[in-house]
Amino acid sequence: MIIFKYAEQLARYIQQQKTAGKQIGFVPTMGALHNGHLALINQSKQATAVTVCSIFVNPTQFNNPSDYQLYPKTIEQDIAKLEAAGCDALFLPAIAEMYPRGTAGLEHYDLGYLETLLEGAFRPGHFQGVCQVMFRLLTMVQPHQLFMGQKDYQQCMVVSRLLTLMQSPIQLVTCPTLREPDGLAMSSRNMRLSAEDRQQATAIYQCLTHIKEQLNQGVSWGVIKEQAEKMLTNAGFRIDYVELANANTLEPASDAQAAASRMPRVALIAAFLHEVRLIDNMLV
Template sequence: MTIIKGISALQENVNFLKNNGKTIGFVPTMGALHDGHISLITASKAENDITVCSIFVNPTQFNDPKDFEKYPITIEADIEKLELAGTNILFLPSVTEMYPDGFDKVPHYDLGVIETILEGKFRPGHFQGVCQIVHKLLKAVQPHNLYMGQKDYQQCMVINRLIQIENLGVKLHTRPTLREKDGLAMSSRNMRLNEEERKNALTIYRVLNYLKDHIEKESIAYLLDRSNLMLTDNNFRPDYVSIADAETLVPVENWDGHQKIVALIAAYQNEVRLIDNMALD
């Protein structure tokens, strides 16, 4: 695996590969890698000649500075995992490499309603930061295919919007959420959970399954009230529990049995904020 820290060196390598007919798959990450990330590497390797992974903890997408400070950094372990997975190139830039002019001249993207609801509502500016760094990375890597995990359901929708409005010419592949054996969605933030918090964290998965099992039996208002109660009874502070249209994330009040819908949850276990989702139809 080749490790590259500069944009110009990365583009020189990628252009050489593309000029020789190689297809490029790209997996952007913030490190603290787990098997969910590696599944994206595996998918890219199966569908492309060359797989590029980036590790960059992006300051502009953290609306809470404490969350940024506490984000786990495990670079040596990450490199080992990427090498074992057969990654071709690791792009490992610095903050000054990605933001040479600082944070005052970053672009603003017209994302529409999608950045005003759910994650957008509770993390103001988050999706603008996500788009700022993903746009920079896509311009640097210039891949044919982009791979992201479905656990960040709304983020995948935002990135699709970014690709459209900026005409970036890359295809987004959304891969299923990988879970631990007990059902907890794999997440870098799980590293911050203590033993008791880790045990309680499974409640989110139980709530999602409860919603899936009862969506045809109870009203949505009742299901949401019950879900919030299940979370608070297990020491969670919910930001939201939502049952929404799977394509727009507009909340659904009455389900006709045919509309594609998804349940989405964001909640704090003490200081650690966890998110998850599940298709209900």
């Protein structure tokens, strides 16, 4: 695996690969890699000839400065995992490489209503930061395919919107969420959970499973939401949201709408366990 710290060197490498007729796959990450990330690397390796991974903890998408400071950093272990997974190239830029003019007064992206609900409502500015870094990464890497995980459901929709705004031919491939044996969605933030909190964290998956079962039995969303919030609160969570949305648009999905249109729906949860914020979702 070749490690690049500068975009210019990476661009030369990628152009060589493209000249040789090779398809480029790209997996952007913030490091603290786990098996979910490695599954994305594997998907890319199956679909493309050259897999590029990036590790960059992007400061502009953290609306909570302490969350940025506490984000797990395990670069040596990450490099070892990527080498073992057969990743071809790692882009490891510094902040100055990504934002040479600093992070103040950056561009703004028209994300429409996507920025006003769920994660957008609870983390103001977060998706602007996501777009700022993804625009730069995609411009630098110029991949054919981009691989992201479904756990960040709304983020995948935001990046899809960004690709449209960029008029980019890059294909976004959304891969299923990988889970621990007890159902907890794999996440870098799980590293910050104490042993006791790690056990409690499974309540989110249990909640999502409960929501799906109850919806399939025809129970109204209002009743189910109340049950789910009680389950989370009893497990020690401080809830940001428990919502049911149209899986294609993320707009709220009422019982009447769903019955009339048979629309695909997704249940989404975000909640704090002490200071660690966890998100998850499930298609229902």
